[in-house]
Amino acid sequence: MTDTYSALVNNPVGGFVAKNLGLPKPVPLDRYVEGAPLIDGAVLVGSAPGGRLGPSVATILAGADAHVDSRLDDEVRSPLGAAGVDAGVWNPEAPGSQRWKGLVFDATGITSSEQLRELWSFFHPTIRRLAPSGRLIVLGTPPEDCTEPRHATAQRALEGFVRAAGKECRYGATAQLTYVAPGAEERLESTLRFFLSPRSAYVCGQLARIGAGKDVPGIDWERPLHGKVALVTGASRGIGEAIARTLERDGAHVVGLDVPPLADDLEKVVSSIGGSAIVADITDPEAPAQICDELQAKHGGVDVVVHNAGVTRDKTLGGMDEERWSLLMDINLSSEERINDALIERDLLNDNGRVVCVSSMSGIAGNAGQTNYSTSKAGVIGMVQSMAPVFAERGATINAVAPGFIETQMTAAMPIGPREAGRRMNSLSQGGLPVDVAEAIAWFASPASTGLNGNVVRVCGQSLIGA
Amino acid sequence: MNSQTRPAVVLASNRIPFARSNGPYAKASNQDMLTAALDGLIAAAGIAGERLGEIAGGAVLKHSRDFNLTRESLLGTRISPETPAYDVGQACGTGLETFILTANKVALGQIDSAIACGVDTTSDAPVALNEDLRKILMEANSTKSNADRAKLLAKLRPGMIVPEIPQNAEPRTGLSMGEHTAIMARDWGITREAQDELAIASHDRLAAAYEEGFEDDLVTPYLGLERDQNLRPGSTLEKLGKLKPVFGGPEGTMTAANSTPLSDGASAVLLSSEQWAKEHGLTPLARFVDAETAAVDHVGGRDGLLMAPAYAVPRMLARNELSLQDFDFYEIHEAFAAQVLSTLAAWEDPVFCHERLGLDAPLGSIDRAKLNVKGGSLAAAHPFAATGGRIVGNLAKILHENGGGRGLISICAAGGQGVVGILEA
Ligand SMILES: NC(=O)c1ccc[n+]([C@@H]2O[C@H](COP(=O)([O-])OP(=O)(O)OC[C@H]3O[C@@H](n4cnc5c(N)ncnc54)[C@H](O)[C@@H]3O)[C@@H](O)[C@H]2O)c1
Numbered sequence: 001m002t003d004t005y006s007a008l009v010n011n012p013v014g015g016f017v018a019k020n021l022g023l024p025k026p027v028p029l030d031r032y033v034e035g036a037p038l039i040d041g042a043v044l045v046g047s048a049p050g051g052r053l054g055p056s057v058a059t060i061l062a063g064a065d066a067h068v069d070s071r072l073d074d075e076v077r078s079p080l081g082a083a084g085v086d087a088g089v090w091n092p093e094a095p096g097s098q099r100w101k102g103l104v105f106d107a108t109g110i111t112s113s114e115q116l117r118e119l120w121s122f123f124h125p126t127i128r129r130l131a132p133s134g135r136l137i138v139l140g141t142p143p144e145d146c147t148e149p150r151h152a153t154a155q156r157a158l159e160g161f162v163r164a165a166g167k168e169c170r171y172g173a174t175a176q177l178t179y180v181a182p183g184a185e186e187r188l189e190s191t192l193r194f195f196l197s198p199r200s201a202y203v204c205g206q207l208a209r210i211g212a213g214k215d216v217p218g219i220d221w222e223r224p225l226h227g228k229v230a231l232v233t234g235a236s237r238g239i240g241e242a243i244a245r246t247l248e249r250d251g252a253h254v255v256g257l258d259v260p261p262l263a264d265d266l267e268k269v270v271s272s273i274g275g276s277a278i279v280a281d282i283t284d285p286e287a288p289a290q291i292c293d294e295l296q297a298k299h300g301g302v303d304v305v306v307h308n309a310g311v312t313r314d315k316t317l318g319g320m321d322e323e324r325w326s327l328l329m330d331i332n333l334s335s336e337e338r339i340n341d342a343l344i345e346r347d348l349l350n351d352n353g354r355v356v357c358v359s360s361m362s363g364i365a366g367n368a369g370q371t372n373y374s375t376s377k378a379g380v381i382g383m384v385q386s387m388a389p390v391f392a393e394r395g396a397t398i399n400a401v402a403p404g405f406i407e408t409q410m411t412a413a414m415p416i417g418p419r420e421a422g423r424r425m426n427s428l429s430q431g432g433l434p435v436d437v438a439e440a441i442a443w444f445a446s447p448a449s450t451g452l453n454g455n456v457v458r459v460c461g462q463s464l465i466g467a
Numbered sequence: 468m469n470s471q472t473r474p475a476v477v478l479a480s481n482r483i484p485f486a487r488s489n490g491p492y493a494k495a496s497n498q499d500m501l502t503a504a505l506d507g508l509i510a511a512a513g514i515a516g517e518r519l520g521e522i523a524g525g526a527v528l529k530h531s532r533d534f535n536l537t538r539e540s541l542l543g544t545r546i547s548p549e550t551p552a553y554d555v556g557q558a559c560g561t562g563l564e565t566f567i568l569t570a571n572k573v574a575l576g577q578i579d580s581a582i583a584c585g586v587d588t589t590s591d592a593p594v595a596l597n598e599d600l601r602k603i604l605m606e607a608n609s610t611k612s613n614a615d616r617a618k619l620l621a622k623l624r625p626g627m628i629v630p631e632i633p634q635n636a637e638p639r640t641g642l643s644m645g646e647h648t649a650i651m652a653r654d655w656g657i658t659r660e661a662q663d664e665l666a667i668a669s670h671d672r673l674a675a676a677y678e679e680g681f682e683d684d685l686v687t688p689y690l691g692l693e694r695d696q697n698l699r700p701g702s703t704l705e706k707l708g709k710l711k712p713v714f715g716g717p718e719g720t721m722t723a724a725n726s727t728p729l730s731d732g733a734s735a736v737l738l739s740s741e742q743w744a745k746e747h748g749l750t751p752l753a754r755f756v757d758a759e760t761a762a763v764d765h766v767g768g769r770d771g772l773l774m775a776p777a778y779a780v781p782r783m784l785a786r787n788e789l790s791l792q793d794f795d796f797y798e799i800h801e802a803f804a805a806q807v808l809s810t811l812a813a814w815e816d817p818v819f820c821h822e823r824l825g826l827d828a829p830l831g832s833i834d835r836a837k838l839n840v841k842g843g844s845l846a847a848a849h850p851f852a853a854t855g856g857r858i859v860g861n862l863a864k865i866l867h868e869n870g871g872g873r874g875l876i877s878i879c880a881a882g883g884q885g886v887v888g889i890l891e892a
Binding site: 070071072077078080081082084085086087088089090091093094096097 | 652653654655656657658659660718720769812815816817818819820821822823
């Protein structure tokens, strides 16, 4: 899809105009290409005194063969050394011209608001040294897991820091916060990798919570879904197609689902990735049983279920007929609940299973003309949160991504005013691509993401709406 | 063969004051300076006419006519001409290496006494014939007929008169030693301020050593120079802060004040067995304990050119079951302040110690009050092969005056090498 505004402001004259009108200048974002290293540049690692994630971070970076630096007097150098990371030294007082692609700070040692100064100490001399499409990552302890009120207060404060830093990051760089519950240190890897890599290109200012869960199995990070079966609804086009292709790239056998009128398109997509198709309308009362039957017969179960199929039926509430409301609610929410229930009832979700739902920014912020849509997408978030313990009991997880403005046929059809506003009103000053949503889904879908359950992560470039 | 070893002890040392390049020693040759240093030592120890086991010496920059520099120098002194000698070369480690070689021979009982010495001049540096000119002249020399010779000589071009001047650059990287060290300084995050502080301390401590008479029996005046010409005590961070960086580009931290200048000088150390010392009525100042040399791959590896001592020391410590903190004095050659500070940083770094040294824990920090207590190369300057003798003589006297103790010597050298040793009293 051509983004006319980007093309315009990235040419000299347009750029001049954009600058003088105070319009943001979007930069092309780094995106993952198969076989590329985890991160294309050095990572500076730091720790507040007493941090507990140093060993995990060191082991992950060692495994990814990343070039790592730290301050010489940083506690994190001991775990780095122990993990076999031949880390370089950086001294803010002799800064040189060093630049980093990633800044990772373990803030778990911060137990009081006074100690929040550690954030300043680490990031003040370094944030301007973050390369284009760089990654600023803060690791903390979930406030709900802190017994001391001051500890919880300080850890909650990290959220404000990351959200503000995300807005200050330039040239396509992003900022994220990850809360790692005590005892969940070993489950950090899939999340740290996702946030460091260009796979998280359009994710900014987000918070992931890593908690209890199964032990992380050994996986091949190039093909984490090798041997897994993934069901993707609405797979014939748009975001669903990108999800199908991305999960296949990660090693999965993809079972794509779409409505009968799109059967040909669906067939094209799944046959190009060696997958299989289920033609069904998910609102059909027989659909859950049909899906279960096919998965059971052909694959004996399913490892990953992606609830992507969704529609908009926009109208302000006063002018909205009942059908617009009910049909949308059935497609976007109720049918997903029924499919989940059927899979649970028939015990078809394999061990270490994953359910990943596609919510929306509108479900968080609410959108005029979309009372039905916003209700359904907020309901998806509700479903993720309410079902998380149910899936946890079965050794599975359920999470959601909430896309912001994604360049698809749906958004291309919007009138220019709202479309340009939607594209630009975020920290990255551009719309995301379907693959950006797909990468976030692949992260939740990874067998290594055992500690992520009940999370809702936005893929919105840190939209100003509904922040 | 003898399987027993015996202590080798340091008895005395002597050096001439070190001069800046093209200064007072501009017209002195390596042989002149080395002879002067040896003469001073022979006089001080009262060993004129003695036949010693051997004299080992060397110079980093050497004329081809000086192929037997140490032996020729010896013949100009009052030591017995029946004393054998040989030249040693290990870049800036040469001086210390001559001491290690001769001390080992004493320890093995192969010799009873020796002088270890070194000299260098950057004023009278060997200028070589242009390589093209040399080839033509060599060919002309071996040509029989005059006509052929004339033909060859007709090939001479004016450009061939430009001589080959020795360069202070690493042959395999083309970078000067200063540029290499600037990379180390950057890699280890060494600040300008820390380097300048080390330089100020070096000058102030050497000046104090002269004031208190410590240098009186270590240094013999030469060609009108009584103290090291480079010595500038009483400087401040503010003053040194004004100097422009000379290495590492405009953002560099290395200046003329925290790098050693090119210089001229010579030094010599007398050592022997305890028995020989007793027979000659000389008091042992310190005992040679052990030494180690190391080298790094500064061309293809991740280590900086002058980081080899960071490897040599821990190997030597392990062999002697010592920790880095088990020393009363540390003599770390200040080729550049950044070299010393990078080495200390490496020993404090859990990553370097684990990854490159294979140790479970870092070596740790040293008490900086024990480092180069009588000043170092930044103040005295660094006539390459003469530095080892200056440091050995210095440390032996420090240990003796202290009434005992243990001292560490660490010297970095071109080509990615390091030479280190331990003395005890
Ligand atoms: N495009 C965006 O900017 C954006 C933003 C936020 C959320 N989303 C969400 O992302 C998901 C995909 O959106 P898209 O932009 O790719 O839209 P799209 O219309 O291009 O694709 C949706 C797919 O779902 C299928 N589908 C619809 N109803 C179905 C039914 N009853 N049974 C089976 N399949 C059905 C469609 O046939 C289609 O293939 C949706 O849930 C949407 O709400 C999109």
